[in-house]
Amino acid sequence: MSLLKEPDFGTPARPGEATVALNVDGVPVTVPPGTSVLRAAKHAGIDIPKLCATDSMEAFGSCRLCVVEIDGAKGTPASCTTPVSDGMVVRTQTEKVARLRRGVMELYISDHPLDCLTCSANGDCELQDMAGVTGLREVRYGSGVDAGANHLDAPTDSSNPYFDFDASKCIVCSRCVRACDEVQGTLALTIDGRGFDSKVAAGADVPFMDSDCVSCGACVQACPTATLQEKSVVELGMPTRSVITTCAYCGVGCSFKAELRGDELVRMVPYKDGGANEGHSCVKGRFAFGYATHPDRVLEPMIRDSIADEWRAVSWDEAIGFTARRLREIQAEHGPGSIGGITSSRCTNEEVYVVQKMVRAAFGNNNVDTCARVCHSPTGYGLKQTFGTSAGTQDFRSVAEADVIVVIGANPTDGHPVFASRMKRRLREGAALIVIDPRRIDLVRTPHIEAAHHLALAPGTNVAVVNALAHVVVTEGLADTEFVAGRCEGFEEWAAFIAGPEHSPEAVAEITGVSAEELRAAARLYAGARNGAIYYGLGVTEHSQGSTMVMGMANLAMATGNIGRDGVGVNPLRGQNNVQGSCDMGSFPHELPGYRHVSDESVRDIYSQLWGVPIGEEPGLRIPNMFDAALDGSFRALYVQGEDIAQSDPNSRHVHAALAAMDLVVVQDLFLNETAKFAHVLLPGTSFLEKDGTFTNAERRINRVRPVMAARTGKQEWQIVAEIAQAMGYPMHYDSAAQIMDEVALTTPTFAGVSFAHLDEVGSVQWPCNDAAPDGTPIMHVDGFTRGRGRFVQTTYVPTRERSTRRFPLILTTGRILSQYNVGAQTRRTANVAWHPEDVLDLHPHDAEVRGINEGDTVTLSSRVGETSLRAVITDRMPVGVCYTTFHHPVTGANVVTTENSDWATNCPEYKVTAVQVSLAVAPTTRAAAADQVPVAGA
Amino acid sequence: MPDPPHVRLVNDVAAQFQHRPPDEAAESIANHLRSFWDPRMRAALLAHVQAGGPGLDPLAVRAAGLLGTRTG
Known part of the structure; x- marks a missing residue:
């Protein structure tokens, strides 16, 4: 296979039927309203020269290369910013526009290093391509230093471990800035200065590594020159072939083009046609693949007695x-x-x-x-009980139709960053956000986004909160009675249960720590939305009532009619790929493929006949x-x-x-x-x-x-x-x-x-993908639930047995961060350690102060089952009384302190609630040494 | 001395059904154990009950008594 280059239509597609007919260079074409002339021309098979336009972001109209002539219109409008109109006649190749384009290219090239033959982007440079297609033959202003003032001495920022920023090659097209804004949603880049002094800057003109950049690679992908370039391309050269495959990190499941030279992997480039990611990526999938060839790989089988x-x-x-x-x-x-x-x-x-x-x-x-x-088994139990199968209800695209987004026990910008970018795009468009999480995760307040409500509940009180939300829905008459009557069962009994005064926001405020007023407002916001969508993570499942909470969310979605169409649903954000x-x-152990219980004789028969052995009927x-x-x-x-x-x-x-x-x-x-x-x-x-x-x-x-x-x-x-x-x-x-x-x-x-x-x-x-749905099923439960009628389940709040005590007065919750993945076996063997070389303990300033702990101190973290040591990070993202760490590094071994407590239905561990004490360490504790002292038994 | 696993785990299940009428709760707990517990764990629970059932939630004891019969 040769190097795959997806077509670039210049500007994003517009929704709707193709109803606008126009003529481009004599070719008739019909496109949806709002489509740009540039994109319409591409649909007609005509490539209009361009530099600042690309179809992953809105038109900018900066480079002026895409100018065209339109019959009846004055001047030479930029085709990227000009929408089509019915009957429009466009001419893309006239002497006038050709002359204009060459003039533009002359100016670009007069301030660009003419080192094409030794440039890392040679053969993959849009500036180089445009010089060719515009017929540029001379630069009247000279080039390089002969052209007078220039940017050829601009420095290269090599601070990022995966890509360089060579400012001398920048044409200030703003594609990187816009990619960071529109595609990733981090807004880490900007154009600093004005006129000739304009330049791309990370943050307040600091090195990329010191800025808010999250190394998603969107800017590198967008750059039309070698300004932002993967170090691997600089070192190895341009790849020559592509293989389309799927990322092995988080549950977003991004599609990538693995680009190789021979058998050597040069880079991973997000695939535009990937249904999950549509051309976007994060720092792990885009760059952190070096573990595959790490010298630590074991390549031969080994045994020992x-x-x-x-x-x-x-x-x-x-x-x-x-x-x-x-x-x-x-x-x-x-x-x-x-x-x-x-x-x-x-x-x-x-x-x-x-x-x-x-x-x-x-x-x-x-x-x-x-x-x-140990992550989503409660999802399997809870969604099967209520909806009939263990699966999220929506496709990722659906979030673009959500009007109120509820994020519960998830931190998408770290755990599921590519989906988070989709979510942030919708939030910037105006969707309202409710975050239910003890920590002030980034989504609560991030550029151009602020949660309408952050319910910073006490760890372990999820069910009390979701019941209180449902209580408001039922008692304030906000339920979708038509949906419930037509699609569900058990509502009356459940409504009587949930309407009980013990579930009111006022009754649970003391245990949850969430003000009744704010909780009521959040419930009204969700219930009143045209489309309300719930997204959740391990902050829901990894609790003693993880399964109950999943059912509680399903109850809430059904009661408000938020199931079975675009923009709604109950959606688990799965941890691993x-x-x-x-x-x-x-x-x-209790289910055969397709979530069918082993006690079902008809299902066992399928396998026992095919496999030629009896299948056990007991879990x-x-x-x-x-x-x-x-x-x-x-x-x-x-x-x-x-x-x-x-x-x-x-x-x-x-x-x-x-x-x-x-x-x-x-x-x-x-x-x-x-x-x-x-x-x-x-x-x-x-x-x-x-x-x-x-x-x-x-x-x-x-x-x-x-x-x-x-x-x-x-x-x-x-x-x-x-x-x-x-x-x-x-x-x-x-x-x-x-x-x-x-x-x-x-x-x-x-x-x-x-x-x-x-x-x-x-x-x-x-899935389901079968005769009834040969093209698959993006949205589930559209006309009916998998189990027939959606089932309301009573979800009594039962406090966890894990309580803070005088000896262990804090509650520890654990999770992950953006740059690392699970136990870190993969990401620790990549340059991602630059961002997270060790696990740290996040602690509220008050909890630190009363213990005499300062930023960076080594502290001992102890629970009733074990202790470890790690450095303290003092942050008001944490509420008082709650601390947080990750489990990416074995030397820390965060699970030394987590307990045997688990979800009552599935035994998913209660990672999110461990009573702990934190104290200044006299000396680093012995976790690392203890790990080496493996008990010898079972030889 | 911590409770043995089958005691701790069945008590966790029983705690979820305290609000239900006892007969219904016991039946629900027993069905859960049938659906999700390996037979050796159920056997350990029954043995524990026969030994007096120290530490067991009364609903768990009642559910254990139903394990010989399959319903639901």
């Missing part, structure tokens, strides 16, 4: 044979249910599917779970149950696919003890992660650049993951799994990942229309 032994590199045959033999030996000694597996939300659907199949068919039990257990997919593929162990069972001796072996449970799961001491108690731990991963310290087998995995398969993002969009390079380990991960199953005596063989998806489609009604061939043809689809 005891975790006290050194690793021994072995052949694939020996590693697979050893694994299979030990699994069977353990089952023979301790029973069929003594082993199990964990699937990974970072792996493809196909890789996940074969692991759950291996567990169910080769292991012969349902002891399979997924890392979604394939959380949705790993759940879809049957990773939960298996969840991840926390596996740990408990390991400690009681009934669970002895664990297969862990692409997940670092020793770092990511709560109460590390408990997890480490459980892992150490097992007879066999098999880790399939890119690196020797923390879990590998307890492992007997290390099966090297493949990075997303080597995988062939699909990811499913938070909007149920199934995207292709295409191999950019050959598997560096020599095997695809699904092959490894199939070979272990074979070695255990269960026949499992696939010729390709596509065959695995074919099996998924054959057995799972919501995936019946999905195949690699179909995805390659249409780009992506959102």
Whole structure:
């Protein structure tokens, strides 16, 4: 494949029917009202020269290259800022406009370094292209220093680890500034100065790294010259071919063009036709791919008899044979249910599917779970109970139609930045925002955006707040009675429950910390919206009532009729790239693919007939149950696919003890992660650049993951799994990942229309995709809920048992930041560490002062289960009594302090509420040293 | 001495149904355990009940008594 360059229509598309007919250079064309002449010409197959225009942002009319002549109009208007009109006759190539364009180009080139042959953008420079298409043959003003005053000595800013800003090549077209404003919504760049002194500046003319720039890459993408250029292009040269694939970071699931020279990846460029991101990116997906070739990658299988032994590199045959033999030996000694597996939300659907199949068919039990257990399992439970299936209701585009946006327990600008940019665009257009979060996240007040209401609730009181919101809706007559009567069940009973005085904002204000007046105002705003949309994250799910809260939000959306159309819905922002997919593929111990319970005989029959073995009708162990069972001796072996449970799961001491108690731990991963310290087998995995398969993002969009390079380990991960199953005596063989998806489609009604061939043809689809919806389902529950009628569920608020005490008076909540991802295994091995070299503890100034803590001090963070140390950051983003940290760095090990508390329905850990104490550290605590002292057992 | 996992976990479930009539609550809890608990955990719970059920929420004890019968 050659280098893919998507067409640039110059200005954004306009919605609506194509009803305006015009003629461009004799070619008739019909476009929607509001379309620019520049774009209409492109639709007619005519490229009008341009520099400041590009179709990802609104027209600016600065460069004057796109001038045209229009019959009956005076002068030579810029085609980018001129809307079409019916009957318009446009001439794009006349002697007059050609002369004007050459004049413009002369001026540009007179102040531009003429180093094209050695320029990093040679061959990919729009200025160079325009010099060609305008027929520029001479520059009457001279060039470079001969042309008088110039900017050729302007400095290069190399402060960003991923791109340079070479001001000497800047033509001040403002595309970078506008990209930062319109596409990313950070507004970090500006044009400083006037006239000849105009220049692009980051912030108050500081280096990019010291500015508000979030390194999303939108400015680099927009730059028509080499002014903003990836360092990798400067170092390696222009790429020559593209492979379209899907990002392996968060649940937004952005499509990218992996651009290569030969087999060397030069850069990742967001793909304009990607349904999730439509050409935008964040610092992780755009730049942080270096981990794939990091020297820490493990490329050969390794085994050891005891975790006290050194690793021994072995052949694939020996590693697979050893694994299979030990699994069977353990089952023979301790029973069929003594082993199990964990699937990974970072792996493809196909890789996940074969692991759950291996567990169910080769292991012969349902002891399979997924890392979604510790993030969005309450979404699965709550949305299935109320709507009928575990899925967000909308596509990402839908937010553009929302009038009131409620963000609950999510921090999209850090966790889901590309979706956040869509959301911010809508908020700048005037949609109202309600943020429900203990912390003052960036969205609460950011350039051109301010939340109408920030309900800074006490951690652990989500359900009390959502009930109070619903109480206002019901008692003030704000419910959509027509929607409820036509689409739902159980409303009357629920309404009587929620109308109880104990749910009133006034009654719960003391426990939630939210003023009744503000809560009532927020409820009225949401209920009164033409379209009200709820977006939520782990601040909802990772609580002792995570599932209850999901149902509470579903109740609220149904009661207000905010389901089943554009601009509304209940939308989980999934943490990892394939959380949705790993759940879809049957990773939960009680569900077969497609969220069908194992007790359903008709579903079991499908698989038992196809797989040739009986499928167990009883649910298996969840991840926390596996740990408990390991400690009681009934669970002895664990297969862990692409997940670092020793770092990511709560109460590390408990997890480490459980892992150490097992007879066999098999880790399939890119690196020797923390879990590998307890492992007997290390099966090297493949990075997303080597995988062939699909990811499913938070909007149920199934995207292709295409191999950019050959598997560096020599095997695809699904092959490894199939070979272990074979070695255990269960026949499992696939010729390709596509065959695995074919099996998924054959057995799972919501995936019946999905195949690699179909995805390659249409780009992506959102499930359900079947005969009833061959093109997929962007918005769910349009005419009816998956379960028939939406079900109202009574959601009684039950306080968590985790309370602040005299000994542990603060509440710790944990999360992630923009530059790092999950346990940091990937991002820590990239230049992203420049932004976050260590985990820190955010603390309110009052809580710091009373403890004698100053900014940057090393503090001890302790809970009833453990302690660690880290540096303090003092910030009034935190409310008094609440502190916050991330879990990206194993040296900190934030989960040393989190507890065994979990969601009552799903056992999703209560990461968001841990009673802690913070004190000045006398000396750094021993977390790092303790991590090296692995208990020796289960040899 | 912390409660064993099956006690802690079933008490968490039981806490969610305190507002319901006891028979209905016990049935809901039992159905939840059937749907989501591995049989060894249910067996551990039953053994705990048979040993006197220390630390168990009364609704959890009542639900455990229903585990031999499948409904819903």
